[in-house]
Amino acid sequence: MMRQYLGFKAQYPDKLLFFRMGDFYELFYDDxxxxxxxxxxxxTQRGKHAGDPIPMAGIPHHSVESYLAKLIRMEESVVICEQIGDPTTGSTPVEREITKIITPGTITDEALLEQDSxxxxxxxxxxxKQFGLAVVDVCSGRFLLMQFDDYTPLYNELSHLTPAEILVPEGLVLKQSKLLRNITPRPIWHFDNDSAEHLLKKQFGVRELSGFGCEEMPLAISAAGCLLQYLEETQRANLQHLxxxxxxxxQDYLMLDAVSRRNLELDRGYDGTHxxxxxxxxxxxVTAMGGRLLKRWLNKPIKxxxxxxxxxxxxxxxxxxxQFVRCRESLHEIADLERILARISLKSARPQDLLKLxxxxxxxxxxRLYLTDLNCLLLQKLCEQLHHCPDLYALLNQAIVASPPAMIRDGNTIADGYHAELDALRKLKQETAQYLLDMESREKERTKISTLKIGYNRVHGYYITVSRSQTKALPKEYHRLQTLKAYERYTTEELKMFEEKILHAESKALILEKQLYDELLDACCEYIPRLQSCSIAIATVDVLACFAERAETLNLNRPAFQExxxxxxxxxxxxxxxxxxTEPFVPNDLTLNHDRRMLIITGPNMGGKSTYMRQVALIVILAYMGSYVPADVAILGPVDQIFTRIGASDDVSEGRSTFMVEMIETANILNNATENSLILLDEIGRGTSTYDGLALAWTCAEYLVADTKSFSLFATHYFELTALTQQIPEIQNVHLDAIEHNDKISFLHTVKEGATNRSYGLQVALLAGVPKNIVGKAKLFLQQLEEKYQKINACKNQQKDMFVDVS
Known part of the structure; x- marks a missing residue:
């Protein structure tokens, strides 16, 4: 047996091997x-090898899913080696084979997955020069191809996809990134383009790939070929759901880089949670499919x-x-059809999956009935995709019991009346109890032993129990099985024949039920294309109904687009x-156009500058998702990208200071923004000295308006920047209003035209709990600085008067 184990382990030295032995999966040695x-x-340990004990650990087969979930969360990979031979035949070792390889990127079991991700x-x-990226969600069948001209857009794509596993050619060296986790090197020949094309054509049943629009993406095709080979190796099943x-x-999407998604807190807050x-x-x-689609639309709005x-x-x-209320009531009854279809294709679907289907x-x-009555082009199109497959429903209704067990091995999944032979085998089992009662009565009468009982256990099977004092009265055809303290157990030829018949019937019934179940899965596979189209339509209706509910509940309005x-x-x-x-939100207006490309935003700390900028970006994103927006009116021209430079902190792991991070993000904006980009800039230059920072902020603002011609919102405490409006007409000043009274400040959160030179930093310090004596001293020092600054300005003005032209 250990030789058999070592043979399998040699094939997968880098994965944990779960080796089935009876009711346990065993692991040996380092595993x-x-x-x-x-x-x-x-x-524990089992036997010895080369004189040393063999380390061993075991997991009960009935609870393996919970242990697999833990290992997958730890980014481990597992090979499942099952017994396929009959251990009762006495052949050594029992025949086994690898039935599945579970890696972080290929899990499909419901218990191991997050529902909404x-x-x-x-x-x-x-x-x-280029990168090709292929992405597959094995759980749903989505298969994506992308190609990039440099690393930055690749990084941005990976930042929202967050793959559980990434296959790369052996020897490929990539920039270090937290996103590039779970790298799995694969042989270079797995990325061969000709082989990849052949595999893709075979998988999708086409003669050419041009119909998919990927003929100009050779690197992406190479990556896709590697994916298919890996899935064939790990899943060991038909990939019909692809x-x-x-x-x-x-160019088809409103681009959001990783920094902007983080700064705008689209799907996660700054603390990393939702x-x-x-x-x-x-x-x-209300459906898991809809939840995942909503997340996709949020991270990749269309243009x-x-x-x-x-x-x-x-x-x-x-x-x-x-109308959305009626739709959502129906949607509540629909389970995760996408993932159920994947498990059906992979032959790993459980009875509960077929019940949910x-x-x-x-x-x-x-x-369908609800949507048919609605006069809407998109909803009518989605309605046509809702294939309810009446023949399949009738088959499942006839074949599956009302409340099936968790696993097919537990039996009683196939309904009575579906298959005559199975019914006969079950009837035999059901008659067992009555047969044993009748036999027990006969034997009591024959032996004159009123305490005689017939029982069963897994060791001895069926047996007759009598007290030791009454054994002399037993017929000679009683054969002793076991002697206990007060009782003895016997069997007879009749009882042995009955046991063999019953056990054979039970075994045959389970085998037949598994066969019928597999036939059901095959029948379901015929409907996968129609049901996948249906699941996409369900998810889309769910998201649109969600948008409608949010619009009504949160007072959202329809945006408009202009060229x-x-x-x-x-x-x-x-x-x-x-x-x-808790308090009412103060709404604000915004106008950006050819004559007003940048707003310099000044005002107090905590006055709402960042909130104002972010709300503009979120309104644009919501509109480009297809949602209504939180505004009375929103009219949007073309937007191709949204960039943000809001807040900064040290990136210690990469050896970058706060200012370096700030400049890297700013450089990305300056190098990639276009005239259709929306840019949010908060406190450019604050990470260095005042004059360095002011100079950088000034020149960046000039460049974005004069050269890039982007639409920009530029929040700053450099009051000097407000003078840009005198040099560049497309730059305008706005400020957030506040009122000061008795050294206390009230934030009005209203945006008004013009600039302000008050930051109210000392008042905010008091609000934050800085001791009053410290703030008092700071106030005196501020007055001294302001007086000094005024004297310097006065001297400068007097010096200018010396050179007045007197001609």
Whole structure:
């Protein structure tokens, strides 16, 4: 047996091997030591090898999922080696084979996945200038191809995909990044382009790949080929749920780099949790599929305004007479169809999956009926995709019991009346109890022993129990099995024949039920293309209904798009801040156009400058998702990218100071922004000396308006920057208002035209709890500095008078 184990282990030296032995999965040698430490299980030993004890650790087979979940969260990979031979035949060793390889990027079990997050496996190919990226979500069947001209857009894509595992060619050296975790090197020949094309054509049943629009993406195709080989190796099953390729091109999306997503707290707050993120406010979808789609739309808004208008039309339609309420009631009954279909394809679906599929098919006609009555182009198109597959529903309704067990091995999944032979085998088992009662009565009468009992255990099977004092009265055909303190156990030829018949029937029933179940899965596979189209439609309807509910609940309004450059917002609000603060939110307007490309924003600390800037970006993102927006009016021209430079901190791991981080982010903006970009800049230059910072802030502002011609919001405490409006007409000043009374400050949070030179820093210090005596001294020192500054300015003015032209 150990020779068999070592043979399998030699094939997968870098993975934990779960070796099935009876009711346990056993691990040996270093695997046992590692698993005992990671899973907090007992480390024992079994026999010896080269004179040393063999370390061993075991996991009960019925609870393996919980242990696998722990290991996957620790980014470990596991090989499952199952017994496929019958251990009762006496052959040594029992026949075994590798049935599955579970890696961080290839898990599909429901217990190991997060419901609202995609679980991606990526592959990366590279030449001297470009990167090719292929991404697959094995749990849903989504297969994406992308190609990039440099590392930055690749990094931005990975930052929101956060793949659980990345396949790269052996020897490829990449820039260090927290995103590039779980790197799995693969042989270079796995990235061969010709082999990749062949694999992709075979998988998707096409003669050419041009129909997918990826013919000009050779690196992405190479990466995709590597993905398919890896999935075939690890899944050991049909990948029928991988039905098509989706090509993503940067120019089709409103680009948000990793820094902007973090600064705008789109799906995570600054603390790394979902709390206080935009996603948390938006997330009222009722299906897991809809939740994942909402997250995708949030991280990759589209730029196609025609498609966006269709989404807005759908939201308007669902809002009318609260139609979204009826849709959401139906959606509540639909389980995670995407992932169920993946498990069906991979032959890992459990009875509960088929029950949930049946329940979804039952409710789909009702959902179709609701959508059919709505006069909306997009909703009608989605309605056509809602294939409710009546034949499949009838089959599942006939084949599966109302409340199936967790595992097919537990039996009683197939309904009575579905298969005559299975019914006969079950009937035999059901008659067992009565047969044993009748036999017990007969034997009591025959032996005249009233205390005689027939029982069963797993060691001896069926047996007859009598007290030791009555054994002399037993017939000669009674054969002793076991002697106990007060009783003895016997068997007879009749009882042995009955046991063999019953056990054979039970075993045969389980084997037959598994066979019928596999046939059901095969039947379901025939419907996968239609059901995947259906699941996409369900998710889309769910997100649109979510937008409608949010629009009504949060007082959101429909945005409008225009071809000319500009952003006009009336009474805009920050959706997240509005929901978490207790006092009413103060809305503000914004206008950016050809004559007003940059706003220099001044005002007190805590006055709302950052909130004002962020709310503009969030309104744009919401509109480009297809959602309504928190504003009375929002008219948006073309926007291709949103950049933010808000806040900064040291990046110790990369050896970067606060100012270095600030300048790297600023450089990225200056090098990549276009005239269609929206830029948010907060306190440029504050990480260095006053004059260095002011000089950098001044020249950056000039460049963005004069050269890049972007739309920019520029918050600053450098009052000197407000003079830019005198040199560049496209720059305007606005400020956040506040009122001071008796050394106390009240923030009005209203944006007004013009500049202010008051930061109210001392008042904010008092609010923060700085001791009054410290603030008092600071106030005296401030007065001295201001007087000194005024004298210097006066001297400068007098010096200028000496050179007045008197001609």
């Amino acid at each position: 046992a030591k590692k698993a005992a430490k990671l899973l907090d299980i007992v480390l 995609e679980h991606c496996l990526a592959a990366l190919a590279k030449n001297k 039905q098509t390729i989706s090509v993503h091109k940067q 709390k206080n993120s935009l996603l948390t406010i938006l997330q009222t979808t 196609d305004t025609q498609e966006l208008c269709l989404r807005h039309d759908a939201v308007a339609c669902l809002l009318h007479n609260q 049946r329940s979804a098919l039952k409710v789909l006609p009702e959902l 000319t450059h500009g952003i006009d917002i009336i009474a805009g609000r920050h959706l997240v801040v509005e929901q978490i603060q």
